[in-house]
Amino acid sequence: xxxxxxxxxxxFEKELAAEITEKAAEVGIYGFARVVDNSGYVIxxxxxxxxxxxxxxxxxxxxxxxxxQLVVVSDxxxxxxxxxxxxxxxxxxxxxxxxDFKQSTELWVETADTNEAKSLSTFxxxxxxxxxxxxxxxxxxxxxxxxxxxxxxxxxFISNDSCYVGYSYNNNHAPHFxxxxxxxxxxxxxxxxxxxxxxxxxxxxxxxxxxxxMNSETKAVDLGACPGGWSYQLVKRGxxxxxxxxxxxxxxxMETGRVDHCPEDGFKFQPPKRTKIDWLxxxxxEQPMRITSLxxxxxxxxxxGEMIFNLxxxxxxxxxxxxxxxxxxxxxxxxxGLGFEIQAKHLYHDREEITLHxxxxxxxxxxxxTTWQICA
Numbered sequence: 001x002x003x004x005x006x007x008x009x010x011x012f013e014k015e016l017a018a019e020i021t022e023k024a025a026e027v028g029i030y031g032f033a034r035v036v037d038n039s040g041y042v043i044x045x046x047x048x049x050x051x052x053x054x055x056x057x058x059x060x061x062x063x064x065x066x067x068x069q070l071v072v073v074s075d076x077x078x079x080x081x082x083x084x085x086x087x088x089x090x091x092x093x094x095x096x097x098x099x100d101f102k103q104s105t106e107l108w109v110e111t112a113d114t115n116e117a118k119s120l121s122t123f124x125x126x127x128x129x130x131x132x133x134x135x136x137x138x139x140x141x142x143x144x145x146x147x148x149x150x151x152x153x154x155x156x157f158i159s160n161d162s163c164y165v166g167y168s169y170n171n172n173h174a175p176h177f178x179x180x181x182x183x184x185x186x187x188x189x190x191x192x193x194x195x196x197x198x199x200x201x202x203x204x205x206x207x208x209x210x211x212x213x214m215n216s217e218t219k220a221v222d223l224g225a226c227p228g229g230w231s232y233q234l235v236k237r238g239x240x241x242x243x244x245x246x247x248x249x250x251x252x253x254m255e256t257g258r259v260d261h262c263p264e265d266g267f268k269f270q271p272p273k274r275t276k277i278d279w280l281x282x283x284x285x286e287q288p289m290r291i292t293s294l295x296x297x298x299x300x301x302x303x304x305g306e307m308i309f310n311l312x313x314x315x316x317x318x319x320x321x322x323x324x325x326x327x328x329x330x331x332x333x334x335x336x337g338l339g340f341e342i343q344a345k346h347l348y349h350d351r352e353e354i355t356l357h358x359x360x361x362x363x364x365x366x367x368x369x370t371t372w373q374i375c376a
Contacts, residue, residue, distance in 0.1 A: 001096055002052045003075070004044040005156055005164050007068040007179045009346060010114045015319040016042045016066040020059075027058050040112030041156070043073070043164075053098055061172045065322060065354060066346045068113075068179030071154045073166030080161045085127070086134050089155060092165040094138075099167060103143045105150040107132050110178050111157050120157050131155070145170055180348050186236075190250035191229035193283060196349045198233050200308050204343050204357035213306065214239060219277050221304065223266035223294075224284035228253045234281065235259060242277075244269045267294060271303050282309040292325040296332040299340075299360060306359045313352050322354060329358065 008016045017033035020042065024031060031046040046052050056072045064070065074092045093101055109124040109131065111117035135141050135153065143150045148171035156164040176182070181202060183195050201210060216238035222231045226247030234241045235258045243249050244262045253259050262269060266284050271277045280298050284291065288311040298304050314321055326342065333340045339361040346354045 001072050001074045001092075001098075001166060002046050002049055003073050003164075004046075004052050004055060005069075005071045005073045005154075005166060006042045006044065006064070007071075007110075007112065008040060008042065008066050009068075009348075009350075010038045010040045010112070012066050012318075012346065013037060013039060013042050015322075016064075017044075018319045019064060019066055020044045023059050023064065024055055027055070029055055029058075038114065040114045040117060050098060056169055057172060059172075061174065062343065062345075065344045066319075068348070069154075069168065069174050070172065071156070071164075071166040071168045073154070073156065073164040076158065076162055076164055078162045080163070082161065085161075085163075086131055089131065089163070089165050090134060090138065093135075093140075093153070099151060101138070101140045101151070101153070101167070103150045104135075104140045104153050104167070105143050105145045105170060107135060107141055107153045107155075108177050109155045109157065113178060113180065117158075120160060123160055124155075124157055183349070186232070188252060189229060189232045190227040190253065193229035194232050196283065196310070196347060196355065197230045197281060197308065199347045199349050200345075200355045200357065201233065203345055203347065203355075204308065210237070213278065218279065219275065220279035220281060221269070221271060221277055223269065223280065223282040225249060225261075228259070230281050230283055231259060234279070239279070242271070277304040278306060280304040280307040280309070282307070284310075285312055288312060288314070288321055288325050289328070292328050295356075295358065296329055299338070299358065300332055300336040306357075308355065308357050310350070310353045310355050313354065315352075329356075333358075333360075 006016055006020055013035045017035045021033055029046060029051045031044055034043040052072045056070055061070050077088055080088060109128045111120045111124060150170050151167045152170055154166045154168060181199055183198055185192060185195060214237040219240045220234045221242045221244060223244050225231050225243035226245035226249060228250040231241045231243045231253055235253060235256050241259050242262050243259050244264055244266050246263050249259060249261045291311055295307060295309055311325055329342060341359045341361060343357045344354055
């Protein structure tokens with residue numbers, strides 16, 4: 001198994017291919033990406049034996065922007081017999097002596113997230129049962145996961161007679177089937193955009209961090225708030241929100257008493273004097289570099305300490321634009337002598353956009369200018 005399968009949103013295969021090639025080179029691993037437009041996945045083939053496994057451990061999954069999942073896989077198994085698909089799959093695992101599959105915790109039989117591939121969903125669900133039974137006979141799938149240890153087994157079906165066989169490390173993968181979190185739209189939310197911020201919070205913050213930093217003691221600003229989908233998530237966590245937008249905010253939010261509607265331009269708004277703003281969130285439709293400059297201004301002026309915002313991507317050179325925006329943030333915050341953490345992800349509920357999380361870290365004098373962690 002000397003390949004990686006990386007899942008993504010259909011249409012973003014080229015961005016993911018460029019990203020994994022760059023990240024692999026940074027750790028001294030080289031290979032090439034196989035891309036099929038709108039397939040929903042990328043296969044990265046390493047030149048040297050065992051380097052796919054090394055990549056799956058050395059590249060932090062949370063550093064990848066466009067990847068939904070990171071799986072070490074075999075060559076594509078083709079022309080599987082309809083009366084026995086299981087034997088060649090088990091044989092592929094048995095040929096891998098590098099990984100102890102007795103430490104496997106779960107089996108996911110998956111497809112790419114495309115309309116064509118979803119036609120295999122029923123087959124995959126039914127096939128999971130007999131395959132799981134056979135794998136357990138091999139002594140696998142019985143391991144009790146402790147603090148992210150062990151591996152998850154993945155079968156990625158391309159058609160009903162062809163699949164990739166692989167595994168991911170539980171401490172370095174997306175903990176969701178197909179890499180997709182299953183979130184339910186709240187009936188009382190003002191808009192479906194609320195799911196973008198909910199997914200972002202669940203992606204970037206642990207449950208403990210969320211409770212510590214998003215609660216009734218904290219205040220937030222929501223730029224471009226109308227009708228209130230993002231403000232809804234903040235109010236839900238007990239926060240007080242300054243909702244900045246010329247448009248109307250949903251009456252249900254205003255009735256909570258936790259929202260102050262500020263009918264102003266999001267690019268000109270400044271936080272009230274003598275008011276500590278903990279969070280800034282922003283989902284305005286604007287050029288990505290202009291949004292990045294605005295976010296940088298808020299952070300370098302000390303107007304807030306943490307933020308989640310979206311960048312709407314151009315039709316072409318999307319990955320290059322993302323890297324330019326990241327570079328600007330890094331340079332501006334470093335020049336200001338700030339320690340910081342940056343994460344970026346193309347979330348499931350994002351479309352032609354990515355979501356970034358930036359947090360300013362408290363520094364001692366000798367640490368000023370330190371980048372604590374730059375994810376992606």
